[in-house]
Amino acid sequence: MPHSLLAARRSLLALAALACVSSAHAQTKLDTVVTTATRTPQRLSEVLADLTVITRADIERxxxxxxxxxxRSNGCAEMVRNGGAASTTSLFLRGADTRHTLVMVDxxxxDSQSTGGASWQGIPVSQIERVEVLKGPASAIYGSDAVGGVVQIFTRKxxxxxxxxxxxxxxxxxxxxxDGGLFGSQGIIDFAFTGAIEESDGFNSTVDVPGSFSYIPDRDGWRKYQGTARIGAQLAEGQRAELIVIRNHINGQYDASKSRPLADDRSxxxxxxxxxxxxxxxxxxxxTQLSYGESRDRYETSPSPYLTVTKVKNLALTGSYVLGQGQQINFQGERIEDQLENSGLVTAGVGKRHRNAIGAGYLLNAGAFSLQAHARHDDDSQFGSVDTGTLxxxxEVVTGLRVVGSIGNAFRAPTLYQQGTVYGPDLSKxxxxPLEAERGRNVELGLKYGSGDTEFTATAYRNRVSNLIIFGAAGSCQSAFGCYQNVSAARLRGVTLAGNTKAGIVNLRATMDFQKPTDASTGLLLARRAKRLATLxxxxxxxxxxxxxxxQASGARxxxxxxxxxxGGYGLVNFNAQYKIRKDLKLQLNLDNAFDRETSTAYGYASAPRTALISLRFTPTL
Known part of the structure; x- marks a missing residue:
């Protein structure tokens, strides 16, 4: 193991132990109000699931x-990227595939109905107020996709x-x-308008390794343009309407083939x-809350002609009713419509489907004992119905220390691409x-400790994902090259540790993951997933x-x-410094990969070298 990784690992082990036992006096997040765990507001200290909150202060720092x-830097997931910040990116939450994490923005x-899962590289950072990361199955609350967990992003208000x-x-x-933003209110109206632009010459995102088909020794840069408008109206006491519009565009260079070294390939x-x-x-x-949402994911390459567009529409009615002290009923009804435009589809290049769902939850807080039960029924127009539940x-064993546990199942619907191309099932044979939904069954047990300013969690989990869809042998579809099939299963096991505290004037935080995501039939590790991960x-x-x-440290994969x-495994060291010039003006310096370690999360692709950024932030009150 490289010396840098050994050193990082020793430091992380020491800090993880410190985070368990030290006293602290920094401001705690335990009173933060979150919504992702139950789809209704509750204090973080009352959440039974494994939930991480990343604040605006964390994002800016x-x-x-x-x-x-x-x-990745906050220990929430593993990341795999084919090059720079504009390149195709995957995230593995608890070892689950990237398509098994539901992503929501406001x-x-x-989602992408061609590749499966959200296009992580297209989601902005500058507009985010906070991120809530829920680890573990949540289909009983959110329906399809939430096999490994849920990442919910909230833009600035x-x-x-x-x-x-x-x-x-x-x-x-x-x-x-x-980047810039304007925030405030006037009468019954409140508003937030934000925009951002980013340009970079980038770095050489490919590596000259045996078998590489795309290595070209040049820089692969990118341009990003982002904008958000959020307008709310307090119509009457207890009645609020809100409109959110988000637009993001990325133009990124990549190397498609070393046989065309002069081509300016772009995504x-x-x-x-x-x-x-x-x-x-x-x-x-x-x-109650009545909402209608639409998202569009459009991906195109040039000069190589490829275009795919996913559109998702979601009409939802959610709500809660307090039965009495410590008891609450949640309810929901949803209609989700997916549409894919892709020339590979046999149905004139367009595929469609819809899901109707109803669900309910029961929340009990009876002193030291807490209980939550969630159930949901989804009816899909392509593959039928799925019932999911979580208990x-x-x-609270002693003040501040709770033992928690859960059991539940989840599913991921096959993508329209998997179902509707020549690689999908040929039902005339x-x-x-038809392809069935991928299904997960999870059980976990954990400890949660919070006292004053010290917090610590430990969670052990076991998630078996069956009916996994892979690209297998030909025979069941029209293609002679291979077909999508439900033929695989994965076993995701592990222990997650996370803690934060304060030692003197220093705030400390650490995460550690010991995991074993394997193919259930062979016992081999799933591709690009490490056994050990840690952050300090x-x-x-x-x-x-x-x-x-x-x-940030990762074992070999x-x-x-x-x-x-x-x-190979890696250990990356980052530094940041902020200087408050005056109350509304600060100077910031960030140095990432300070020792310029060469790393790779995907064979044939490089990760960012040492990078430095100096910035100014001005926050006047008008």
Missing amino acids: QAASSVADLL GVRM GGGKVSADFGVGLGTQGTMKA LQDTDATRLAWTAQWAPALQ LAGY PGVK GADTELGEWLLGGSV WDNAANTRKL
């Missing part, structure tokens, strides 16, 4: 180049006095960033979302059936300075399912 980088489902937020940054590799990605919601408090005990319980972070205030550093091509 780390200056991550993407949501995927942000989640309540709007984000308005309200109060009118204020502005402007930031500019210059960095290595010709990187330039600028063009548009990730858009719109949501209209009406929240009503009908009585002290009864609240969670917790008991004898004995061939520390920051402190010294006068007008806020100084911090972090380490196999690049392929046969476990014959190895990717």
